[in-house]
Amino acid sequence: MLPATLTLDALRTLYLERPSAIMDVVEEVLARVAAAQDPAIFISRVAPDDLRRAAGDLLDREPDPSRLPLWGIPFAVKDLIDVAGLDTTAACPAFAYRPEKDAFVVGRLKEAGALVVGKTNLDQFATGLNGTRSPYGAPRSVFNADYVSGGSSSGSAVAVAAGLVPFALGTDTAGSGRVPAAFNNIVGIKPTPGLLSATGIIPACQSLDCVSILSASVADGLEIRRIAEGFDPADPYSVRGKQEPLPSSPRIGVLLTDEREFYGDEESAALYAGAIDRLRGLGAEIVVFDYRPFRDIGALLYQGPWLAERLAAVGGFVDAHPQDVEPTVFNLLESAHRHSAVDAFVGMHRLKELSRIVETEWARADILLLPTSPTIYRVEDMWADPIRLNARLGHYTNFVNFLGCSAIAIPAGFRSDGLPFGVTLVAPPFFDDALAVPAALLHAASKCGAGHARG
Numbered sequence: 001m002l003p004a005t006l007t008l009d010a011l012r013t014l015y016l017e018r019p020s021a022i023m024d025v026v027e028e029v030l031a032r033v034a035a036a037q038d039p040a041i042f043i044s045r046v047a048p049d050d051l052r053r054a055a056g057d058l059l060d061r062e063p064d065p066s067r068l069p070l071w072g073i074p075f076a077v078k079d080l081i082d083v084a085g086l087d088t089t090a091a092c093p094a095f096a097y098r099p100e101k102d103a104f105v106v107g108r109l110k111e112a113g114a115l116v117v118g119k120t121n122l123d124q125f126a127t128g129l130n131g132t133r134s135p136y137g138a139p140r141s142v143f144n145a146d147y148v149s150g151g152s153s154s155g156s157a158v159a160v161a162a163g164l165v166p167f168a169l170g171t172d173t174a175g176s177g178r179v180p181a182a183f184n185n186i187v188g189i190k191p192t193p194g195l196l197s198a199t200g201i202i203p204a205c206q207s208l209d210c211v212s213i214l215s216a217s218v219a220d221g222l223e224i225r226r227i228a229e230g231f232d233p234a235d236p237y238s239v240r241g242k243q244e245p246l247p248s249s250p251r252i253g254v255l256l257t258d259e260r261e262f263y264g265d266e267e268s269a270a271l272y273a274g275a276i277d278r279l280r281g282l283g284a285e286i287v288v289f290d291y292r293p294f295r296d297i298g299a300l301l302y303q304g305p306w307l308a309e310r311l312a313a314v315g316g317f318v319d320a321h322p323q324d325v326e327p328t329v330f331n332l333l334e335s336a337h338r339h340s341a342v343d344a345f346v347g348m349h350r351l352k353e354l355s356r357i358v359e360t361e362w363a364r365a366d367i368l369l370l371p372t373s374p375t376i377y378r379v380e381d382m383w384a385d386p387i388r389l390n391a392r393l394g395h396y397t398n399f400v401n402f403l404g405c406s407a408i409a410i411p412a413g414f415r416s417d418g419l420p421f422g423v424t425l426v427a428p429p430f431f432d433d434a435l436a437v438p439a440a441l442l443h444a445a446s447k448c449g450a451g452h453a454r455g
Contacts, residue, residue, distance in 0.1 A: 002028055004453040006166035008073060008220045015065040015072055022065075022072040026055045029074050029117060032164050038145070040137030041155045041162070043079045044086050045118035054115050068113030069227055076159045076168040077106060078152075079119035080126055081211075082200040086116075090202050091124040091134040094324035095317055103200025104235070105169065105211050105228040112227050117165055120155025124326040125314050126171055126204040127333070128152050129179045129373075129393040130382050133326045138379055141183050142452045143418050146378050150180030150393070152204075153212060157184045160214045161451035167224050170212040173204045174301050175372075175397025177212025178409035182372035182422025186451050187443065188409035189213040189221035192429045193401055194239030196225065197232035203313040205306055206237065208401040216450035218408060218440040225432065246366055246427070246434040252279055253289035253365025263392055265375035271413040271421040272371045278445045279369065284438070289364050293357040298398030302391065304347040305339040307332070328386045351402060358403065362428060367438065370396040372409045372422040396424065406432040408439040411448035420448070 002025070003010050014021045030048050033041075046054070058072060065071040082088050082099035083106055089096040102110060110116070123133040131154030132138040139149040142161040149158050153170025157180030160168050170177040172190045181188030189212060196211040203209055211228070215221035232238040254276050262269040280286050300306055310333055311318070318325050318333050325333070373393045382389050400407050405426050412423040425442070427435045448454055 005161070005163045005216045005449070005451040007216050008166055008223065011073055011166065012065065019059060019063055019065050022055045022059055023052070025072065025074070026051055029164065033117065036162055036164060038139055038158055038162070040121050040134070040139045041158050041164070042076070042118045043089055043091065043121050043136050043155070046086070046116055051115065051117065058113060058115070062113070069223070070109060071113035073114045074117045074165050075109065075114050076117050076120045076156055076165045078122055078156050078168070078170045080122060080171055080202045081106060081169055083116050083119060086119055088119070088202065090126070091122050091136060092324060093135065094321050095314070099200065101200065104197035104232050106200070108228045108230060109224070120153070120159055120168060122154055123152035124329045125202070125310070126152040126173060126176055127310065127329045128390055129175050129397070130377070130390050131180065132379055132382050132386070133329050135326060140379065141376070141419065143185070143420060147376055147419060148183065148379055148382050150183035150373070152176040153180050153214065156214050157181055157186060160184070160216060161186050163451060163453070167213060167215040167220055170214055171201065171204065172210055172212035173208050173401060175394050177214060178397050178407065178424055179373050179393050181214055181409040183376055183420065184451060185411045185420040185448055185454055187215050187218050187221050187411075189215065189225050190400065190407040190409070191225055191229070191432050192239070192241060192406045193404055194237050195229045195241060195432065197230065197235045197238050199232050199235045205309040206313065207309060208306070210401060218410065218436050218443055221408070222433070222436045241430045243433045244428075244430045246431060249285055250366035250438065251287050251364070252284045253287055253361070253368045255291055255370065256288050259291045261395055262371070262374045267415040268371065268375055268421050271415070272423065275369065275412045275423045275442065275446070279442060282441055282445060287365050289361045289368065293354045293361065294399045295395070297351060297354045297358070297402045298394065300347055300351060300402065301398045304350070305344040306347065308336040308339040308344070311336050355403065366427065367435065368426040370424050370426060372396065372424045376419055400426060404429040406430065406435055408435055410439050410443040410446070411450065412442070412446050413448060414454065
């Protein structure tokens with residue numbers, strides 16, 4: 001009997017006892033996917049017989065599950081990331097193509113024994129943090145179908161939270177892996193940009209993009225990241241980085257009271273304060289920091305010339321096929337034409353100025369503890385006010401990749417209406433491994449469980 005929310009350990013225990021159980025797991029996953037109440041999770045799926053065949057081939061080729069770290073582990077892939085033999089659509093049917101080769105990260109996971117189940121829905125061209133900007137439908141929060149799932153890695157987060165797969169790949173430019181993790185009570189690993197190759201992935205803002213991992217636990221996400229990462233000379237943004245240690249007693253930076261913006265969501269404000277109290281109870285040293293320069297950096301993403309970087313990836317298609325682009329996405333991309341080359345340099349200089357100011361804040365704290373999102377909105381409200389409400393979701397996430405930070409989003413409690421709240425721990429580049437320790441401790445202390453199987 002598989003748990004409601006799947007984990008690596010649960011499947012490994014089963015496989016080590018009886019390797020042939022891989023066929024039972026495939027049938028259970030297929031049944032769960034077929035029974036899922038949200039029809040917008042997947043854009044495409046591996047045909048059932050093909051998934052059965054892949055599992056059988058793995059069992060024949062390597063009958064000892066202990067020899068491959070992800071032997072028989074099913075996973076889902078955001079449909080911005082290439083999987084050989086499955087269309088890549090970026091949630092735009094007219095843009096679709098069928099790759100012959102897996103994306104670098106997908107190939108690494110398959111080599112480790114993992115099995116692709118399908119391609120998940122997203123905000124078209126990864127342009128959004130809410131999950132409603134897709135012609136394939138809007139995935140919903142697993143806790144209330146009236147509310148957004150978060151995006152742009154919407155389907156990936158819901159697939160994990162609904163117990164369909166133990167992990168899924170997403171991407172994260174402005175919070176696209178962290179926000180949906182928060183709205184579905186799961187973990188979102190946002191690595192240092194460049195640790196995971198972007199080869200075989202449609203760019204959003206190529207200088208800021210990174211692959212993200214959605215999982216039920218910090219430990220699972222950390223392991224997947226380590227398996228998927230690796231220097232890729234074909235990716236100009238790929239990096240070789242040595243992981244950095246945190247001090248034995250890291251200082252946790254929290255928001256000043258007057259910088260805590262929740263747009264009237266008092267329960268989320270209280271849950272953030274509760275997360276601070278839990279960290280203090282775990283023995284952490286709590287300090288305050290000035291969020292304003294981080295906020296101003298984040299504003300550059302959509303209010304500055306980086307919006308135009310999205311045109312470098314898909315602008316030609318958008319110009320040629322305007323009728324095929326989701327209206328809100330089209331309006332955003334069309335507005336990017338207003339930025340000039342001069343604007344780009346002004347923005348670059350402003351980023352450098354703000355980054356220097358931020359250095360002062362990093363001298364106060366080793367880790368930042370932030371709300372992942374200030375609040376959550378109903379799908380109908382998001383459709384009615386798609387730009388303003390979406391922008392609010394990124395209030396605490398947009399700056400992170402500008403600074404090359406590592407980050408882990410974790411569950412942190414529930415509002416009285418049953419909707420989840422999450423926090424994110426942020427550290428400078430290459431603290432990915434070290435950051436996992438306090439993130440896992442805080443997740444455990446929150447007693448939130450994972451996904452729809454809340455604690």
